[in-house]
């Protein structure tokens with residue numbers, strides 16, 4: 001009896017864990033890819049050493065804030081310094097959320113037309129004119145990579161400077177469900193913009 005109960009509990013745990021590994025239909029995948037236009041970090045036109053890298057850390061365990069699993073991809077900056085690397089919107093959309101989260105630090109959440117929620121976390125700063133409800137174009141600068149989060153508002157330095165990218169897609173009930181951004185980011189690598197990092201007044205003329 002106890003063994004059966006244990007079995008049921010284990011099954012439940014596995015299903016719960018797998019529920020975040022939503023498998024998308026090919027059509028859903030291509031719908032997402034159609035909306036994604038640029039890799040979220042442009043390369044520097046002036047300094048080749050300002051590079052960045054990422055690996056697939058989907059579902060790795062994280063301990064801050066209780067046992068949980070990594071719901072995204074961390075893009076690590078080779079220069080471990082906040083406020084240097086710009087972040088651009090991967091797609092057109094509307095700024096749905098802006099502000100502090102204990103885990104995410106200063107974050108921007110952008111909702112695309114198809115309903116995909118793109119989450120950019122641990123920012124050092126936002127572009128000054130960005131606000132909730134605002135329409136944003138793919139490639140537009142939204143802020144700068146930092147090391148904010150894991151504490152009360154303004155907490156920095158708890159981890160290396162990086163951009164956390166999260167993808168969330170509403171399920172049938174309408175609640176956002178995490179997707180692994182890694183394969184999509186890989187596809188976007190070939191669509192990376194080039195910027196003068198020192199130029200804060202980004203516009204299309206500055207890109208190449």
Ligand SMILES: [Zn+2]
Pocket residue numbers: 070072073074164165
């Ligand atoms: Zn992360």
